[in-house]
Amino acid sequence: MELEERVNLVIKKINLFIRVIGLIIFIGIILTFLLGTIKIFSYEFTSKSAMWVVWILWWPLLYLTLFFLGRSWCGFLCPLRFTNQLGNKLNEGKLINFRKWSFIPFVLFFIVVYIEQISGLFLSTKITLSFFIGFLILSILTGIFLKRGLFCRLFCPIGTLLGVFSRLSIIGVRVRKKICEKCSEKWCILGRKEQPCPMFNDVPNIQSNKDCLICTNCIKNCPYSSAHIGITRPGKEIENRINFTLSESYFIIALLGLSFILTNKGVFLIRKIILLFNLEVTGYLLRGFDFVFSIGIFLLVFSLFGIVCAKLNQIKLKGFLTESGYYYLPIVFGIMFFTIFFGFLGPTLHFKDGFISYSKAIILIISGMWSAYLIKKAYSNFFVKILQLIFLIIIFSLWALLLIPANIDTQNTEVTVTPGEIIHMNAYSMGFSPNIINIKVDTKTVMEIKNLDFTHSFDIDELNVHEILKGDSTTLVEFTPKKTGEFLFTCNLPGHTEAGMKGKIVVN
Numbered sequence: 001m002e003l004e005e006r007v008n009l010v011i012k013k014i015n016l017f018i019r020v021i022g023l024i025i026f027i028g029i030i031l032t033f034l035l036g037t038i039k040i041f042s043y044e045f046t047s048k049s050a051m052w053v054v055w056i057l058w059w060p061l062l063y064l065t066l067f068f069l070g071r072s073w074c075g076f077l078c079p080l081r082f083t084n085q086l087g088n089k090l091n092e093g094k095l096i097n098f099r100k101w102s103f104i105p106f107v108l109f110f111i112v113v114y115i116e117q118i119s120g121l122f123l124s125t126k127i128t129l130s131f132f133i134g135f136l137i138l139s140i141l142t143g144i145f146l147k148r149g150l151f152c153r154l155f156c157p158i159g160t161l162l163g164v165f166s167r168l169s170i171i172g173v174r175v176r177k178k179i180c181e182k183c184s185e186k187w188c189i190l191g192r193k194e195q196p197c198p199m200f201n202d203v204p205n206i207q208s209n210k211d212c213l214i215c216t217n218c219i220k221n222c223p224y225s226s227a228h229i230g231i232t233r234p235g236k237e238i239e240n241r242i243n244f245t246l247s248e249s250y251f252i253i254a255l256l257g258l259s260f261i262l263t264n265k266g267v268f269l270i271r272k273i274i275l276l277f278n279l280e281v282t283g284y285l286l287r288g289f290d291f292v293f294s295i296g297i298f299l300l301v302f303s304l305f306g307i308v309c310a311k312l313n314q315i316k317l318k319g320f321l322t323e324s325g326y327y328y329l330p331i332v333f334g335i336m337f338f339t340i341f342f343g344f345l346g347p348t349l350h351f352k353d354g355f356i357s358y359s360k361a362i363i364l365i366i367s368g369m370w371s372a373y374l375i376k377k378a379y380s381n382f383f384v385k386i387l388q389l390i391f392l393i394i395i396f397s398l399w400a401l402l403l404i405p406a407n408i409d410t411q412n413t414e415v416t417v418t419p420g421e422i423i424h425m426n427a428y429s430m431g432f433s434p435n436i437i438n439i440k441v442d443t444k445t446v447m448e449i450k451n452l453d454f455t456h457s458f459d460i461d462e463l464n465v466h467e468i469l470k471g472d473s474t475t476l477v478e479f480t481p482k483k484t485g486e487f488l489f490t491c492n493l494p495g496h497t498e499a500g501m502k503g504k505i506v507v508n
């Protein structure tokens with residue numbers, strides 16, 4: 001038996017087993033959030049450990065597996081698919097014209113990310129729990145009212161991101177064309193042992209990973225071993241322009257705008273613009289401004305390049321914009337990969353700054369070259385090719401500058417505090433001011449921290465000080481250091497320390 005056949009056989013058998021394990025872990029995490037602690041044999045699993053499992057382990061690793069396993073998470077482990085199927089079982093639901101609404105998941109994705117940013121989701125068990133429960137309810141309701149897996153296709157923000165990037169994966173469900181051509185029953189479409197494709201894919205002609213959950217239903221339904229999980233050349237479906245849509249093309253470019261404001265230099269530049277025009281935006285609106293401004297600029301520049309290229313190539317603008325965003329997918333994937341991977345895992349694994357910068361540079365170069373290759377293959381018109389490469393070089397250079405480790409906002413602001421004096425501090429994206437504070441040992445220290453924008457945190461791990469700083473408000477922090485030395489203070493939101501939200505307390 002060939003390796004591919006053996007893998008497919010194992011996958012068919014273990015799918016349900018893995019899904020049940022995934023559901024047990026998910027229920028365990030929800031119970032931990034609700035009860036604070038659960039005991040597993042002699043080990044006490046606390047809500048802090050659950051947060052660690054969710055945001056430090058699961059989220060960056062999910063991203064890491066994308067290249068090798070595509071959307072296997074959706075088909076094998078996702079508890080929301082389980083609950084969505086539960087809804088399907090309660091009521092068959094309605095089939096809607098989901099292709100007409102294909103822009104919805106992209107808009108929803110940014111709305112959820114904005115709420116995540118202003119709410120401090122990664123720091124708060126309550127907010128994480130609310131998100132989980134909210135999406136659980138949504139998955140059940142969509143299961144009841146909409147047919148099959150339309151939740152995964154239209155409403156799941158994680159599935160949206162995974163779907164777009166799975167176009168670059170090395171595995172995918174494919175069919176053996178010659179067998180399908182002779183097959184008159186089309187069990188993969190009608191269903192046999194299992195439900196038909198939950199994503200309404202045209203399985204006998206499948207060529208894209210984007211909307212395939214790797215749920216293996218079609219593999220189990222096909223009696224002729226045509227549908228199978230195969231090894232594919234990463235990005236081949238982009239070269240072949242499979243299932244391109246204008247909204248997905250714009251979504252890819254919008255992700256650049258999102259990545260930009262997840263860097264300190266990006267936010268710092270936008271804040272300078274706010275100061276320049278004396279705009280009165282504070283708190284949550286400030287983060288909203290970051291989103292709209294940054295994403296808007298990237299989409300605008302992309303559209304302008306598109307207009308010029310479409311004119312040069314004498315093709316329809318809509319057609320041109322629909323395809324050109326996809327050629328930047330590799331570089332966007334590279335940028336998002338290091339933003340998420342180092343942002344979340346960096347503080348836990350204590351990577352050195354130099355290692356992070358070199359790794360980012362290598363990922364940027366490889367992913368940039370991949371995008372350049374796709375652009376070179378896609379266009380025959382010399383000027384169009386050059387203009388697209390210029391846009392790519394702009395993206396590449398911008399991120400190369402963002403990766404240089406020094407902060408734009410490099411001035412240190414230092415204060416020395418006398419006993420009884422209150423320390424007034426500002427927290428902003430992405431820094432603290434003052435960022436060097438001299439205090440006395442065994443003396444009560446009182447800090448009044450004014451958070452100028454969205455939710456941050458103030459953490460001195462070594463002194464066990466942890467406070468959430470709500471957006472646009474002032475938080476009182478009190479502690480008494482019992483030892484002398486230098487102690488790092490940070491904002492523990494993933495990526496914020498790395499982006500510059502740190503300083504030191506010097507205890508004499």
Ligand code: SF4
Nearest residue numbers: 180183187188222226
């Ligand atoms: S995948 Fe299997 S069931 Fe579907 S058309 Fe091909 S041979 Fe027939």
Ligand code: SF4
Nearest residue numbers: 197212213215216218
């Ligand atoms: S194409 Fe097959 S594996 Fe993919 S979602 Fe549909 S049924 Fe599942």
